[in-house]
Amino acid sequence: MRVLGIDPGLTRCGVGVVEGQLGRPLRLVEAGVVKTPATAEHSQRLLSIDQGLAEWIDKYQPDVIAVERVFADQNVLSVVGTAQAAGLAMVNAARRGIPVHTHTPTEVKAAITGSGRADKAQVSHMVVRILKLAVAPKPADAADAVALAICHLWRGAANDRIAEALAKQMGKTA
Amino acid sequence: MRVLGIDPGLTRCGVGVVEGQLGRPLRLVEAGVVKTPATAEHSQRLLSIDQGLAEWIDKYQPDVIAVERVFADQNVLSVVGTAQAAGLAMVNAARRGIPVHTHTPTEVKAAITGSGRADKAQVSHMVVRILKLAVAPKPADAADAVALAICHLWRGAANDRIAEALAKQMGKTA
Numbered sequence: 432m433r434v435l436g437i438d439p440g441l442t443r444c445g446v447g448v449v450e451g452q453l454g455r456p457l458r459l460v461e462a463g464v465v466k467t468p469a470t471a472e473h474s475q476r477l478l479s480i481d482q483g484l485a486e487w488i489d490k491y492q493p494d495v496i497a498v499e500r501v502f503a504d505q506n507v508l509s510v511v512g513t514a515q516a517a518g519l520a521m522v523n524a525a526r527r528g529i530p531v532h533t534h535t536p537t538e539v540k541a542a543i544t545g546s547g548r549a550d551k552a553q554v555s556h557m558v559v560r561i562l563k564l565a566v567a568p569k570p571a572d573a574a575d576a577v578a579l580a581i582c583h584l585w586r587g588a589a590n591d592r593i594a595e596a597l598a599k600q601m602g603k604t605a
Numbered sequence: 606m607r608v609l610g611i612d613p614g615l616t617r618c619g620v621g622v623v624e625g626q627l628g629r630p631l632r633l634v635e636a637g638v639v640k641t642p643a644t645a646e647h648s649q650r651l652l653s654i655d656q657g658l659a660e661w662i663d664k665y666q667p668d669v670i671a672v673e674r675v676f677a678d679q680n681v682l683s684v685v686g687t688a689q690a691a692g693l694a695m696v697n698a699a700r701r702g703i704p705v706h707t708h709t710p711t712e713v714k715a716a717i718t719g720s721g722r723a724d725k726a727q728v729s730h731m732v733v734r735i736l737k738l739a740v741a742p743k744p745a746d747a748a749d750a751v752a753l754a755i756c757h758l759w760r761g762a763a764n765d766r767i768a769e770a771l772a773k774q775m776g777k778t779a
Contacts (some may be wrong), residue, residue: 474695474705481696503677503684510677511688518689519696521648522655531648 433460434587435493436580437484437520438572439501441512442469444480444520445572448491449562449580457561457584460491462568462577481519488523496524497583499575500533534582539575542582554578607634608761609667610754611658611694612746613675615686616643618654618694619746622665623736623754631735631758634665636742636751655693662697670698671757673749674707708756713749716756728752 432452438445444465451457465483467476488496498521501514517533524531537547543557555567555574561581568574606626612619618639625631639657641650662670672695675688691707698705711721717731729741729748735755742748 473707474699477692477696478699481700501685510684511675511691514685514688515692515695517685518651518692521689522651522693525648525652526655 432495432584432587433491433493434495434497434580434583435487435491436497436499436576436578436583437517438499438575438579439513439516439520440572441476441480441509441516442467443570443572444484444516445570445574445576446484446487447568447573447575447577447580448487448493449577449584451584453585456563457581459562459564459568459577462573463487464570464572477515477519480516481523484520484523488527488529493529495583495587496520496529496531497579497587498531498533499539499579500535502535532583532587534579534586538586539578539582542585543578551575606669606758606761607665607667608669608671608754608757609661609665610671610750610752610757611691612673612749612753613687613690613694614746615650615654615683615690616641617744617746618658618690619744619748619750620658620661621742621747621749621751621754622661622667623751623758625758630737631755633736633738633742633751636747637661638744638746651689651693654690655697658694658697662701662703667703669757669761670694670703670705671753671761672705672707673713673753674709676709706757706761708753708760712760713752713756716759717752725749 433450436447447462448460449457450460465480467479498517501517521531540549541547544553558574558578559567568577607624610621621636622634623631624634639654641653672691675691695705714723715721718727725745732748732752733741742751
C-alpha cells in the first residue's frame with residue numbers, strides 16, 4: 432500500500448509518499464513541499480496548491496491520502512488558509528476516487544514516537560529510524576507529511592485488520 | 606457586468622447572479638444554493654461543492670466572483686467547513702481566470718441597507734426593493750449571495766471608476 436501524507440498549509444504544504452504494509456519495513460518513496468509565495472493573490476495561491484497537490488497525486492498514484500486534521504482552535508490566525516489547503520487535498524483525492532483519512536497531530540506523534548506530546552525533533556528522529564534514512568526529510572513540513580503517512584500505514588492497516596476480523600466473525604455468527 | 610455572489614458553507618453555499626452597472630438598475634439573473642448532505646463523507650461533500658459551483662460558473666459565465674470573507678473567529682465550530690467552501694469558490698474562479706473579490710458580512714449589510722448591523726430580514730427586504738422582485742430569493746443563503754453580488758457591483762464599480770480616474774490622471778501628469 433502506498434500512502435501520500437499531506438500536512439496542509441497556505442505557505443507550505445508538506446507532502447510525503449511512503450510505501451509498505453503492516454509487519455514489514457516501510458519505504459520512503461519521496462517527500463517535499465508545495466510552496467506558494469506570500470506576495471501572490473489569495474485565490475492564485477490556492478490554485479497553485481490545487482495544481483501542486485494534483486501533480487504529486489498523479490505522479491505517485493497513492494492508494495490512500497492521509498491529511499492532517501485541521502482544528503478551528505489550533506491557530507486562529509492561520510486556520511482559514513490551512514483549512515482551505517486541507518480542503519483542496521481532500522477534493523483532489525475525492526475527484527480521483529482515492530480514499531482520504533485524517534489524523535490529528537497528537538495521533539501522529541503518538542503513533543511515531545509513543546508520546547502524543549513529542550516535539551518536532553523527536554518525530555523527525557523517529558522518522559529517520561523507521562525509514563532507515565541517512566538524514567531527515569527537509570523542510571520540517573515534509574518530515575511531518577512523512578510522519579502522517581507512516582501513522583496512516585500503521586493505524587490504517589491495524590484498523591483494516593480489526594474491521595476484517597470483526598466482519599468475518601459477524602459472518603460466522605450470523 | 607455580471608457578478609456571481611457566493612455565500613460559502615459546507616451544508617449550503619448560497620449563489621446569486623446579478624447583472625448591471627453603476628447608475629443603472631440591477632437585474633437578478635438567478636439565485637439558488639449548492640447543498641451537500643450532512644450524512645456524506647467530508648471529502649465527498651467538498652467535491653459536491655466544487656462541482657456545484659463549477660456548474661454555476663460555467664452556466665452563467667460571470668465577469669467577477671464575489672465571495673463572503675471568512676474570519677477565523679466568526680464561528681469556531683463551522684469555520685473549517687466554511688473556509689474550505691470559500692477556498693473552492695476561489696480556486697474555481699482562479700482556474701478560469703475570473704477575478705475574485707471578498708467582502709465581509711458587515712460591508713455587505715452596509716452597502717445594501719446603509720447599516721453594518723442590519724439583520725437578515727432588513728437585508729432581504731432591501732434586496733427585493735433594489736432588484737424589483739416580487740419575493741425575496743429563498744433560502745436565506747441565496748438572498749445573502751445576491752446581496753453580496755449587489756455589494757460587489759456597487760463597491761467594485763465605484764472602486765474601478767476611481768482607479769480608472771487615478772490611472773488617467775497619472776497618465777496626464779506623467
